[in-house]
Amino acid sequence: xxxxxxxxxxxxxxxxxxxxxxxxxxxxxxxxxxxxxxxxxxxxxxxxxxxxxxxxxxxxxxxxxxxxxxxxxxxxxxxxxxxxxxxxxxxxxxxxxxxxxxxxxxxxxxxxxxxxxxxxxxxxxxxxxxxxxxxxxxxxxxxxxxxxxxxxxxxxxxxxxxxxxxxxxxxxxxxxxxxxxxxxxxxxxxxxxxxxxxxxxxxxxxxxxxxxxxxxxxxxxxxxxxxxxxxxxxxxxxxxxxxxxxxxxxxxxxxxxxxxxxxxxxxxxxxxxxxxxxxxxxxxxxxxxxxxxxxxxxxxxxxxxxxxxxxxxxxxxxxxxxxxxxxxxxxxxxxxxxxxxxxxxxxxxxxxxxxxxxxxxxxxxxxxxxxxxxxxxxxxxxxxxxxxxxxxxxxxxxxxxxxxxxxxxxxxxxxxxxxxxxxxxxxxxxxxxxxxxxxxxxxxxxxxxxxxxxxxxx
Amino acid sequence: xxxxxxxxxxxxxxxxxxxxxxxxxxxxxxxxxxxxxxxxxxxxxxxxxxxxxxxxxxxxxxxxxxxxxxxxxxxxxxxxxxxxxxxxxxxxxxxxxxxxxxxxxxxxxxxxxxxxxxxxxxxxxxxxxxxxxxxxxxxxxxxxxxxxxxxxxxxxxxxxxxxxxxxxxxxxxxxxxxxxxxxxxxxxxxxxxxxxxxxxxxxxxxxxxxxxxxxxxxxxxxxxxxxxxxxxxxxxxxxxxxxxxxxxxxxxxxxxxxxxxxxxxxxxxxxxxxxxxxxxxx
Numbered sequence: 001x002x003x004x005x006x007x008x009x010x011x012x013x014x015x016x017x018x019x020x021x022x023x024x025x026x027x028x029x030x031x032x033x034x035x036x037x038x039x040x041x042x043x044x045x046x047x048x049x050x051x052x053x054x055x056x057x058x059x060x061x062x063x064x065x066x067x068x069x070x071x072x073x074x075x076x077x078x079x080x081x082x083x084x085x086x087x088x089x090x091x092x093x094x095x096x097x098x099x100x101x102x103x104x105x106x107x108x109x110x111x112x113x114x115x116x117x118x119x120x121x122x123x124x125x126x127x128x129x130x131x132x133x134x135x136x137x138x139x140x141x142x143x144x145x146x147x148x149x150x151x152x153x154x155x156x157x158x159x160x161x162x163x164x165x166x167x168x169x170x171x172x173x174x175x176x177x178x179x180x181x182x183x184x185x186x187x188x189x190x191x192x193x194x195x196x197x198x199x200x201x202x203x204x205x206x207x208x209x210x211x212x213x214x215x216x217x218x219x220x221x222x223x224x225x226x227x228x229x230x231x232x233x234x235x236x237x238x239x240x241x242x243x244x245x246x247x248x249x250x251x252x253x254x255x256x257x258x259x260x261x262x263x264x265x266x267x268x269x270x271x272x273x274x275x276x277x278x279x280x281x282x283x284x285x286x287x288x289x290x291x292x293x294x295x296x297x298x299x300x301x302x303x304x305x306x307x308x309x310x311x312x313x314x315x316x317x318x319x320x321x322x323x324x325x326x327x328x329x330x331x332x333x334x335x336x337x338x339x340x341x342x343x344x345x346x347x348x349x350x351x352x353x354x355x356x357x358x359x360x361x362x363x364x365x366x367x368x369x370x371x372x373x374x375x376x377x378x379x380x381x382x383x384x385x386x387x388x389x390x391x392x393x394x395x396x397x398x399x400x401x402x403x404x405x406x407x408x409x410x411x412x413x414x415x416x417x418x419x420x421x422x423x424x425x426x427x428x429x430x431x432x433x434x435x436x437x438x439x440x441x442x443x444x445x446x447x448x449x450x451x452x453x454x455x456x457x458x
Numbered sequence: 459x460x461x462x463x464x465x466x467x468x469x470x471x472x473x474x475x476x477x478x479x480x481x482x483x484x485x486x487x488x489x490x491x492x493x494x495x496x497x498x499x500x501x502x503x504x505x506x507x508x509x510x511x512x513x514x515x516x517x518x519x520x521x522x523x524x525x526x527x528x529x530x531x532x533x534x535x536x537x538x539x540x541x542x543x544x545x546x547x548x549x550x551x552x553x554x555x556x557x558x559x560x561x562x563x564x565x566x567x568x569x570x571x572x573x574x575x576x577x578x579x580x581x582x583x584x585x586x587x588x589x590x591x592x593x594x595x596x597x598x599x600x601x602x603x604x605x606x607x608x609x610x611x612x613x614x615x616x617x618x619x620x621x622x623x624x625x626x627x628x629x630x631x632x633x634x635x636x637x638x639x640x641x642x643x644x645x646x647x648x649x650x651x652x653x654x655x656x657x658x659x660x661x662x663x664x665x666x667x668x669x670x671x672x673x674x675x676x677x678x679x680x681x682x683x684x685x686x687x688x689x690x691x692x693x694x695x696x697x698x699x700x701x702x703x704x705x706x707x708x709x710x711x712x713x714x715x716x717x718x719x720x721x722x723x724x725x726x727x728x729x730x731x732x733x734x735x736x737x738x739x740x
Contacts, residue, residue, distance in 0.1 A: 112704060139541040141691035141700060145610075152608040248704035274507040275706060341542035344705040352505055359505035 101132055102306040103156070106313065109140045109149055110159040111215075112343045113247050113265040114353050115186045115294035117333060118320035118374055119159050120343070124336045127320040131312040137342070142246035143216040150299070151177055157298040157313060159185065162378075163386045165297045165409050167218040172395055178300035181378050182314050182411045185294040185321065189353070189372030190221055190284035191269040192228070194261035195254055199279060199362065204232035213245035213253060213262035220293050223389040224284055225263040230455040231437050236393075237457070254278050265293070266353040266372065267345050272361070274349050279361025283371060288436040290375075292382045303411075315418055317376065322424055324374040330354040376419070378410035379432040381443035388446045394457035402446045480520045487519040518709040526709045527716070545698060545714070549721060552687065552694040555611075556679045556725075559618025563675065567623050568668065571630025572656065575664070581631065588628065596621030596682045600689055614686040614694075621682045622675035629671025633664030665736035673729045680722045695721075 106128075110116040120137055122128050128135040140146045143161060147168065150158040165179040194201075201207070207229070214221040222244075226236040236242055245253055250262045255277045262268075263284070272278035284291060296317050303310045323329055334350040337343050343350065352358035356371040383406035390396035412430075419426045434441060441449060450458060518526075534546030574581050596617045603613035637660050645659045687696025695718060702710035 136540045139691060139701070141689060141697075145604075145690060148604045149610060152604070152610075154610060248700075251706060252703065271706065274505075276506065339538070339542065340701065340705075341539035344542075344701055346507070348505065357505075359502050361506075363499065363502060365499065365502050365505065 099308050099311075101312055102309045104132065104134050104309075106133060106135045106156040106309070107138055107154065108135055108157050108159070109138050109146045109155040111143065111146060111247060112139055112345075113294070114267050114337075114343070114350065114372060115189060115265050116159040117337060117354070118185050118317055118324050118376075119296060120337050121324065121333050122316050122320040124342070125320070125323075125333075127316040127323070128313075130319075131316045133309070133312055133316060135313075135316075139342075143219070143244075147174060150297070151175075153299075156302060156309075157296065160295050160297040161216055161219040161221075162292045162295045162382065163218040163220065163223070163390065164216070165295065166383060166386055166390070166405065167395075169409050170396065170400070170405070172390065173218060179297060179409060180300050180303050180411050181295045181297050181383075181409055182303070182310070183296040183317050183321065183376040183415050184292045184378050184382070185296060185317075185374065185376075187290050187292055187373050187375050188283070188285040188370060189293055190224070190263060190265055192225070192261060192263045192281040192284075193250075193254070193269045193272045193278045193361075194281045195257070195259075195278050196276070196361070198260060202281065204229060204234065207232075207234060207260075208239050210260040211241045211243070211258070213243055213250050213259045213264065215247050215250075215264060216244050217395070218390075219244075220284075220291060220386070221263045221265070223386065223393075224287055224291070226393060227389070227436060228263075228282075228287055230453065233455075235455050251275065251277055267343065267349050270349045270353050270358060271345065273359050274346065276361075280358075283368065285368070285370060288434065289370070290373075290434060291436075292378070295378065311418065314414065315422060318415065318418055318424070319422065321374045321376040322419075327355070327369055377415050377427070377432075378412050380406040380410055380412060381432050381434070381441065383410040384443045384446055385434075385436070385441055388450050391446075391458060392450050392453060392456045402443075484519050484521065487517050518712065522709050523712050523716075526713045530713060530717075541701070543693065545695070545717065548693060548695045548698045549717065552683050552696065553721065555615050555687075555694065556618055556676070556683050559615040560622045560676060560679050562615075563619045563622040563626060563679075564672065566619075567626035567671075567675075568630050571627045571668070571671075572634055572660075574627070574631040575634025576656075576660070578635075581635065588624065592624040592628065596678075597685055597689065600686065604690075610690045610692065614683070614690055617686050618679045618683060622679040625674040625678065626668070626671040629674070630664065630668050633667025633671075634660055636667075637663040662736070662738070666733065666738075669729065669733035669736055673726060673733065676725050676729055677722065680718075680725055684718060 108119060110119050123135055123137045138155065140149065140158075143164070146155070146158050146160065147164065149155050150160070151168070151174070160181070162181065162184065165181040167173055168177055168179045170176060212225060214225055216222065222242065225242065229236045229240060234240060243259075245259070245262070247265050247268050250259070250264045250268045251272050253259045254262065254272055255275070261278070261281070269278075269280055273280060284293075296314075298310065298313075324333055331351060331354070334347055334354050338345055338347040338350050353372060356369040357365065357367050358371065360366050380403065384402045387396065387400065387402050387405060416426050431443065433443075450456065530545045534544045536544040537547065574584055599617050599620055600613060603616045604610060607613050607616060641659055641663060642655070645655045650659070683694065684696040684699065687694035688700040689696075691697050691700060695714060699711055699714045699718075702714070
């Protein structure tokens with residue numbers, strides 16, 4: 001599959017792995033990336049080339065043989081000969097017809113937080129329209145409501161927290177419904193915010209009796225906060241209180257002295273600083289650099305019954321996510337998503353979050369361009385880590401096949417395939433390794449990982 | 459002064475109270491804080507809001523709220539996408555939901571109330587159910603409604619229905635059962651049929667009590683729709699409040715409080731007019 005979209009008609013294609021087939025780029029990926037603007041101009045031409053390539057490959061499965069054939073007759077002749085032998089035009093049509101979008105008018109639910117940036121901005125910035133979709137993005141009051149509306153099919157797809165598709169599919173906290181997570185939205189971008197009165201109590205060991213808010217039980221926020229507290233010797237179930245509060249209500253609760261702090265999504269960390277209610281204690285990036293947070297989720301039913309809509313939608317999301325990952329695009333994005341129809345926040349707050357030049361609430365201006373970033377690939381190891389934490393805190397009981405569950409729900413293969421098809425750079429590796437607070441995670445040994453923690457509910 | 463009618467004097471006192479409250483609010487907001495923090499890094503100051511910067515209260519004054527109301531009145535029906543509509547459109551959504559849920563409740567509660575009121579057996583048999591269901595907060599039905607009905611718009615209408623049902627049901631049953639025995643006996647002596655008796659004797663006699671129940675219900679329905687829409691979101695005045703809370707815009711929240719109060723008053727007054735039409739001197 002990995003070479004499906006390389007040019008099967010080029011006899012110059014090097015068989016060695018190094019460099020690209022024209023020799024001017026460091027890798028084939030760089031070569032493809034350079035070609036994108038010209039290829040993208042003619043989608044039909046691209047489709048024809050892809051199909052011709054597939055036929056060519058089917059006829060000459062061995063790369064060396066194909067090269068010899070092409071060298072002998074020339075690419076144009078080969079293409080013409082192939083056209084005579086095999087009705088490529090028909091095949092192209094059939095594929096294009098199969099590519100017709102089943103449902104153009106879609107509704108996608110989102111929670112008004114910067115994590116949803118790609119899902120939201122794709123509407124005002126035209127990424128959905130480019131794929132021929134007419135998407136309405138609907139603001140939703142909380143995670144339980146977004147889950148219910150997604151399950152009730154009021155939404156065709158939704159912005160969810162990365163653990164939610166796992167929880168919904170496994171039937172934790174709701175009836176089991178096969179769900180999928182085709183793309184991650186953002187990585188990093190969360191923080192622990194504390195009330196101003198705790199300015200002197202920066203050591204987590206002194207936080208006994210604190211009341212914390214997280215957005216939802218099945219959230220990276222909950223798992224990261226628990227992890228952070230446990231690493232500092234606090235039992236998150238008995239030493240502190242952790243309650244789930246919808247993100248928009250966190251600042252209001254912090255102001256009302258109802259909670260001592262929260263591990264929440266932006267813009268509410270920055271909003272607490274902006275309103276003089278709290279300060280940013282630590283960015284989630286400092287716990288695990290590159291952790292997933294929010295995701296684009298759809299039911300398995302949607303993916304299987306409307307495959308073309310799904311592909312078009314995922315393409316729009318991936319393109320928006322990659323666009324959002326570029327530092328130079330962050331300011332226009334902040335302007336696009338600030339109005340009342342989307343996040344309904346002061347533009348300066350969003351700009352601080354997205355550009356990473358922000359006031360920390362303690363009188364300092366900090367600069368961290370990776371405060372939040374966007375990366376669409378839903379790595380299996382992310383899912384497995386989340387499952388280990390669900391197990392660690394007693395949400396998930398009994399044994400499961402971590403790898404199989406992760407494969408079923410986190411559709412990393414689809415995302416990688418589409419990214420390659422769209423000419424985006426895709427990382428070579430098929431697994432992602434990471435460490436959380438300095439402790440490396442081995443996705444192949446989840447049970448040992450859980451066992452290695454002192455504080456757990458198993 | 460003493461020659462003024464009572465109504466005019468009452469209006470004058472109302473105006474005075476309003477002016478005093480407004481002034482107290484204005485003064486309360488504009489004093490306190492406002493000293494500003496010295497030696498603050500100008501780059502840092504640019505990144506934080508006025509409330510954090512100067513220590514000024516984030517609470518808006520009455521003039522801010524008036525300006526906001528003026529702004530909403532100038533453009534009540536704008537539509538800037540699915541999540542940003544004018545306050546007029548939001549109110550229309552909420553009133554529509556209330557009238558629909560309330561209308562269905564009227565259709566169910568009044569006939570059922572008649573049945574319960576006219577039959578001592580049904581009265582006793584249904585009483586335990588009514589007593590248990592009546593005190594349940596209508597919002598407690600919301601998760602169940604979302605789960606079974608599988609549609610958030612219909613769920614909020616259902617919640618309105620269920621909350622406006624009980625006061626009407628109980629009042630209708632009470633009104634019907636306490637129609638004076640003499641009147642029923644007169645009707646019996648004149649050999650009036652049961653259908654005719656229901657419409658010409660019992661209905662007019664029970665109408666004031668029924669209308670009281672309907673008035674209580676519309677008040678509750680209007681209270682509940684705001685909470686229901688805050689919970690489910692999407693459209694309506696409750697969603698508007700939630701969206702502005704989200705933005706911590708107290709000015710808009712106060713504006714919507716005033717608007718919600720006004721609309722509730724209008725709904726109540728409409729039913730009060732109808733109630734006046736059906737009252738009779740004993």
